Amino acid sequence: MSASRITFVEGQATQPQALERVVAHVRERxxxxxxxxxxxxxxxxxxxxxxxxxxxxxxxxxxxAEGVVTQRVLADEIEDGTRGFETDLLVGVSQGGRSSETIAAFKAAGPVPTLAVLNVTPSPLGDLADLRVDLGNEPDSYASTNGFTGTVVALDLIAGAIAGRADDPWDGIAGRVSVVRAGAAGVIEGLRARVARCTSADVVASGASRASAEEGALLLREVVRMPATASVTRTYLHGEMESAGGTLHVVFGDGREVELARSLAGAGHQTLLVTTGEVAPGEDLAVVRLPACAPAVRVVLETVVVQELVAALSDERGIPIESFVFANDDTKEGGVDPADFLIASPV
Structure with a gap:
């Protein structure tokens, strides 16, 4: 069995129910x-x-936060093995289970036990792993919607299992996603024409929300073809923000991020702040409010906002969503599936 391919817009529409299924499936797994x-x-x-x-x-x-010694590393950095990391469990993530770099890392893991986190089963990465947690072959878009947010859910549940967490924060996720998407759509509709004229984007966050920033920058590149960079809040303050100009600034957070967003907007730079705080919007400051929630849940909701943003900008710029320019045949075991591009680019 394999996950079916859907469009980005279909992924957005089906995401609340898909995440409910993922929560139930991973808990059971x-x-x-x-x-x-x-x-x-x-x-x-x-x-x-x-x-x-x-x-x-x-x-x-x-x-x-639970005192567990851990880190993340790019898969291509451990294609020669895990020496120097002193790990007792290698957790590899690949939604389709075919990422060549992650497969190479698992092959080089040696005696270290491996856990594969994936959506599609069976898959080459899953076949290599000692343990497997899958999302249940959820339909996903090529520029991922359900696959990415579902992976965040699964990874948080896995982290909870490792840390011995008594319960998890995922009950009611469908309702939260639907409410946040509706709120984001209203805010983004009012700024899409201005933002579409931006020449680049900076996406800024800290903590777990670094996942939102990195995924946001990737989606802006993949879907809108807008050069975009993800930055960590404190690093951004140390000089990176000086290149502002013709740039869209997407800022996630409640702490120093709020004043950062106000500073950027006050200098005339188009800024979108995604926060749980009560922050008043301004001429160059748009604000999407999120409910208070656990960090991992927040990442899912922040990603929903970014998905809404890139869908609107793709439409405003007249770029068919997922009409990818480059098909790198060496990034997936077995090569690129031409069917992915047929559904993404019907014209």
């Missing part, structure tokens, strides 16, 4: 025999590439 070994992991190492690597900011933040 984690309760099965064999996965109790997760509770014994003391130094998990997380790896992936692209959007999968971005999602790994979530379990790393969750586990560090």
């Amino acid at each position: 984690l309760a099965q025999a064999g996965l109790e070994r997760l509770t014994g992991a003391e130094r998990p190492l997380f790896t992936g590439i692209g959007a999968s690597y971005a999602a790994l900011a979530v379990p790393v933040a969750t586990l560090r």
Whole structure:
């Protein structure tokens, strides 16, 4: 069985129900025999590439908050093995299970136990892994919607299992996603024409929301073809923000991020702040309010906002969503599936 391909817009529309299914499926999967070994992991190492690597900011933040020694590393950095990391569990993420770099990392893992987190089963990465957690072959778009947010859900549940968390924060996720999407759509509709004229984008966040920033920058590149960079809040303050000019600034957060967004907007730079705080919008400051929630849930909701933004900008710029320009045949085992491009680019 394999996940079916849907359009980006279909992914947005079906995401609330898809995430409810993922929550139920992963909870059930984690309760099965064999996965109790997760509770014994003391130094998990997380790896992936692209959007999968971005999602790994979530379990790393969750586990560090619980005092667990962990980190994420790009899969191509451990294609020669895990020496120097002192890990007792290698967790590899690849939604389709075919990312060549993550497969190479698993082949080089040696005696270190491996856990594959994927959507599609069966898959080459899953076949290599000692343990597997899948999302249930959820339909997904080529520029990922359900696959990315579902992976965030799964990674948080896995981190909770490793840390021995008593419960999880995912009940009612469908309703939260629907409400946030509706609110974001109204805000973004009012600024889409101005934002579409921006020549680049900076996406800024800290903590677990670094996943949102990295995925946001990737989607702006993939879908809108807008050069975009993800930055960490404190690093952005140390000089990176000086290049502002013709730039869209997307800022996630409630702390120093609020004043950062106000500073950028006050200098005349188009800024979108996604926050749980009560922040008044301004001429160059648009604000999307989120409900108070756990960091991992927040990442899903922040990603929903970004998805709405890139869909609107793609439409405003007249760029068919997922009409990818480059098909790199060496990034997926078995090569690129031409069917992905047929559904993405019907014209």
